[in-house]
Amino acid sequence: MKVVFDDRYRIVYDTDPAAAPGRIDCIVDELKGLYEFVKPRPAAESDILLVHSKDHLEHIKNRELLYDIALLAAGGAIKAAELAVQGEPAFALIRPPGHHASRDSCWGFCWFNNIAIAVEKLRTQGLVKKVLIVDIDLHFGDGTNNIFEKNPDVFYYHLYNLKGLEQCLSVNTDCELVAVSAGFDMHVQDWGCVLSTEDYTTIGRMISGHARKVCNGRFFAVLEGGYNHRVLGKNVRALLQGFEG
Template sequence: MKIVFSPKFYEVYSSDPAAAPGRMEAIVNELKDYEFVEPERASEEDILLVHTRRHYEWVKSLKLFEIAMLAVRGAIKAALISFEEPAFAAIRPPGHHASPDSCWGFCYFNNVAIAVRKLQRLGKIRKAAIVDFDLHFGDGTANTFENDEDVKYFHMKDVESISEFLERVDFDVIAVSAGFDRHKEDWGNQLETEDYTEIGKIIKEYAEEKCEGRRFAVLEGGYNHKVLGKNVRAFIKGFE
């Protein structure tokens, strides 16, 4: 199990909660016993796998452009690692509210969507399942793949619903939009820390059964720093 991370993700690039100081430190401090690997910067070609040139140029005009490009490559690196072992991309900005030509909700480029498209472009996969357990529906990811029969996006309703989804679809890899804001002490006030371990176990089980274990996860939401790191670690415990 590898953690994809760069110290550059400590940068406070805006005033939104995803960019808050201490957020990434809370995660990294809980994962120190894992192997960390650093991503390179994404290319323009990577972004254009999903986004329009107009959208790319708009993000390019923002102060956070370089960190957003690094986040994209972090997701791609985790996707590529998944062919050898599971991987978790501890990156920001998040991405699941980024559609091909628009974005909102602290997102700029759709990290998971680009990573899946990259695997397709490289000929490594044809079909993918995307499981999103963030509190919020990943409209950007859904919009990206709405006309693509080979990529199925699923936003978790409850823990058991993940099994129902993965049972009925075919895939060559499972990509995970891992948001931790459903926690009892976060915005959603729904899940216990142990529930994230169960989510990880379910995804691992279906990956091993249906796609030779290929699975990777990418950080989305999660805003209470007191519990965020513990929740990420709990998920990884089940996922690895």
Template sequence: MSSELYSDKIRIVYHPDYQNHYTTASCETPTRVTSIMKYLDNRFPVIQPDECADEDILLCHSDGLLTIEKQLPDRYHVARLAVGGAITAAQLALDGFTSFAVIRPPGHHANPDHNWGFCFFNNMAIAIMKLLTAGAIHSATILDIDLHFGDGTDTIFKSHDNIHVLNIQSSNPDDFLKSTESSLNSIGHSDIIAISAGFDQYEKDWGANLTIDDYRKIGVFAGEFAQNRCNGKIFTILEGGYYIPDLGNNVESLLMGIMQGLS
């Protein structure tokens, strides 16, 4: 399948400052995003996001957490840009594009008042909450395919009946795919579907589980769900994924699957 066919429909969200070094675990390195961008090689238009505002962060996080994160300005800047990237990807989806935010730091372990797992603010939760509070959407489905349970996103939306947070957890590839499909099938209409795309379930990554083609299959399920139940509204943001040589390949595979599912 030629990815160039989709250059008018796909938008990549990226900011050069995602390459900045900041205080975090050594495996959460800038080469995660630079390797993806190099692989995609400008085949799709790239949109540069702005930093989010404090008010955006406070949609999902406490004043206390915000104050703590402000104490490390270099990291705070990139963390705000990551939230801004997720917000931009969400808006692009509403505008009719299939968007992928190649962002770091990841966000799904960021809870209202504490964070861990290389996450500082919950990029996905803030993007969805911003659309909700603006009245742009009333419901959403969040599909989290990272190796690790997205506890932050799950906690933030626990009391929101119209926001379905699906954490797919299986160490068997067939079960993982079946679980993705059946979880999506259990949901009716949503105004948008958003994928928290961690690639650490990849067979050469920590999870030692999914193949590159499995990411395409997951993309097909999500794309079909978007087409049939979300009026085609779908965006994806990067969460984990630490096997650098194949990160770009996996991103492309997921994206091409989404486009296949949408068509």
């Protein structure tokens, strides 16, 4: 398991909770020394335009610091996806998050849809065709769903409980890649007050087990939400431990 990371993700680029100081640091502190960290390159404009309109890109471009970090976040997701198709599962420790970003709009601390960009780049390169996206964030990834809702080859699933995840995996047996929007705000000490830290290990084990069974272990994850800095790093570590089986 590799972790895609750049120190520039620590930059406080906005005033929202996803951009808060210390949020990325608490995760790095938990993972450093346990996993190999690899650096991404910023996404190109052509990558962004795979799922977003030119008008949307130009709108974000007007905020220079945010734009630069958002390109780097999308690039981090792309790097994780590229590692995954090479048989090396990866976690993109990135921000801003992305699953609320649609083709022409965005909200919820998201600007570019990182996971959608990464998935569509692999698909346009012919590296994969059918992809399962599992979103474990507290909030429904309306942007991801909007981008792929008319595409029969990309299935979006939002986690409500572990039984539902089990059912989702049982019917998605022909995917060539599993992509995970890894939000942690459903934790009992975060906004959602639902999942335990141990549940993230279980989720990771279920997803990685499915990927090993149906698509040669090709899966990756990208950071979405999660706002309680006291438990966020531990929850990310729990998910990655589950990914390792």
